[in-house]
Amino acid sequence: MRNTFNIISAVVVACALFLSVSCTPGSCFEETNSYLKATFYRTSQGKPVPPDSLSMYGIGKDSAVYKKASRVQPALIPLDPSASACGFLIRINGVDDTVSFFYSTFTHLISRECGYTFFHDLDSLAYTRNIIDTILIKFRTISTFNEPNIFIYY
Amino acid sequence: MNRIYSYITDISPVSRCNTYLLPCMSSRCIMTLRTGQATRWITVLRTIMTFCFIMTLFLLPGTAFSQAGGNAEVKDSVDIPLKIRTGIDITGPAIWFTDKSILTAEAYISTDLNEKFALFLGAGYSDYSYSQYNYDYLSKGSFFKAGMDFNLLRPEIAAGKYWAGIGIRYGISSCLSETPSFTHENYWGSISSAIKPYRIMGHYLEISPGFRAELFKNFSIGWSVNLRKLISPGQKKDLRPLWLPGYGSGESVTAGAAYYISWNIPYRKIRVGLKKDEPEEYYDDDESGGSREDRSYRSISGSGAGNRLR
Numbered sequence: 301m302r303n304t305f306n307i308i309s310a311v312v313v314a315c316a317l318f319l320s321v322s323c324t325p326g327s328c329f330e331e332t333n334s335y336l337k338a339t340f341y342r343t344s345q346g347k348p349v350p351p352d353s354l355s356m357y358g359i360g361k362d363s364a365v366y367k368k369a370s371r372v373q374p375a376l377i378p379l380d381p382s383a384s385a386c387g388f389l390i391r392i393n394g395v396d397d398t399v400s401f402f403y404s405t406f407t408h409l410i411s412r413e414c415g416y417t418f419f420h421d422l423d424s425l426a427y428t429r430n431i432i433d434t435i436l437i438k439f440r441t442i443s444t445f446n447e448p449n450i451f452i453y454y
Numbered sequence: 455m456n457r458i459y460s461y462i463t464d465i466s467p468v469s470r471c472n473t474y475l476l477p478c479m480s481s482r483c484i485m486t487l488r489t490g491q492a493t494r495w496i497t498v499l500r501t502i503m504t505f506c507f508i509m510t511l512f513l514l515p516g517t518a519f520s521q522a523g524g525n526a527e528v529k530d531s532v533d534i535p536l537k538i539r540t541g542i543d544i545t546g547p548a549i550w551f552t553d554k555s556i557l558t559a560e561a562y563i564s565t566d567l568n569e570k571f572a573l574f575l576g577a578g579y580s581d582y583s584y585s586q587y588n589y590d591y592l593s594k595g596s597f598f599k600a601g602m603d604f605n606l607l608r609p610e611i612a613a614g615k616y617w618a619g620i621g622i623r624y625g626i627s628s629c630l631s632e633t634p635s636f637t638h639e640n641y642w643g644s645i646s647s648a649i650k651p652y653r654i655m656g657h658y659l660e661i662s663p664g665f666r667a668e669l670f671k672n673f674s675i676g677w678s679v680n681l682r683k684l685i686s687p688g689q690k691k692d693l694r695p696l697w698l699p700g701y702g703s704g705e706s707v708t709a710g711a712a713y714y715i716s717w718n719i720p721y722r723k724i725r726v727g728l729k730k731d732e733p734e735e736y737y738d739d740d741e742s743g744g745s746r747e748d749r750s751y752r753s754i755s756g757s758g759a760g761n762r763l764r
Contacts, residue, residue, distance in 0.1 A: 312564045323583070331639045332638075358641060361641070363641070365641060376639045378641040378642065379642075380642040381638065381640070381642070381645055382643075382645050386518070386642070406692060407649060407692065407724065408691065408692040408693075409692065409693055409694060409696070410702075412584075412586075412696055412703060413586075415586050415588045415589040415636055416588075416589055416638065418634065418638060418645075419639055419692065434720065444644075
């Protein structure tokens, strides 16, 4: 009898503790924006080498994503959730190229604390070849996670 | 890259745990913070009062339970009335009085199969709303659960009036989930959107240890702590539900508590043989086989086994 009571009491206390912990209000510390992650490769060396200088502007936007930033690896490229395509002017070591991304967008719940964000599925891309040699699509789902999505060879 | 949010918290009774995240440190946000601190003290006091109220409810059946078996006579067997029990959970309405964002109503019916086991069927309705700085959420639906209750008390203590044990249930939750509005900001600007109502069918398991005592003739009160494990949220990973009726927040494991009042209808009596604590040393060799069997208690349905126990 005493054992039974003790067991039930222990379970109840454990549940009460769990209840109190699970009800502790949380705050959002997770990444709330999904970025296309671009890793830079030197074609001549065949290995990841970040550019000495990188600038990036969304086409039609005044503000820069990167402005003469050095040693950026990977570059985090924000796509426009309200459109199915967007373009960027990318200046690598002082040479300009444009890259356009074509994608679909879907809603994703991050967490109760952080709310919703948009993920994308990358369909295709187009680019000029002034300094960029090739762009390979590695992983099509663009999310808040850390998988590299494209490799930019320059 | 990671944004750091300042936040204030509205601690709602029995833990609605609403968190308002403010993505800036502007003067408006700081003013909101000061106002939030004042309301926070009120809500903390409200939480303490709710906690005291709930603890009182928890202790009440325990007191009745502690009186059970005090004047138990030494008997070989005891008559246990089997009952059909129907009741309601009053924590849902109690929470709703302090926090209008959630209404849960639950009722159940259980039938004793014998002195140990009872079949449990429960059903309920839930209406839930939640607001954050960047989204609103609504969930409305019903749930159904079925399972078994196991009484761990000895029959002579339980006597058909007291129950201390564990319930195991399987639950199905069906609701309409909706996000009327949410906003998202990134390099390209701010976007407002919404997710239209969609139906979700979730499945979960529940373990409910607790106590129940008959306060008056055929009227019981009791409480249980409910630990739940989500088997299926009923929706793809990207839009998993924030709230499932009968289950709670859409986490993989949730906990809750229930306080039941119930009405009992006795429908049959069974005689249960009692287990003896100390083995007797003076049984006849001729009857030794039978005496050993007699030490384990079991339901007596009237004929053969019952005669042996008497």
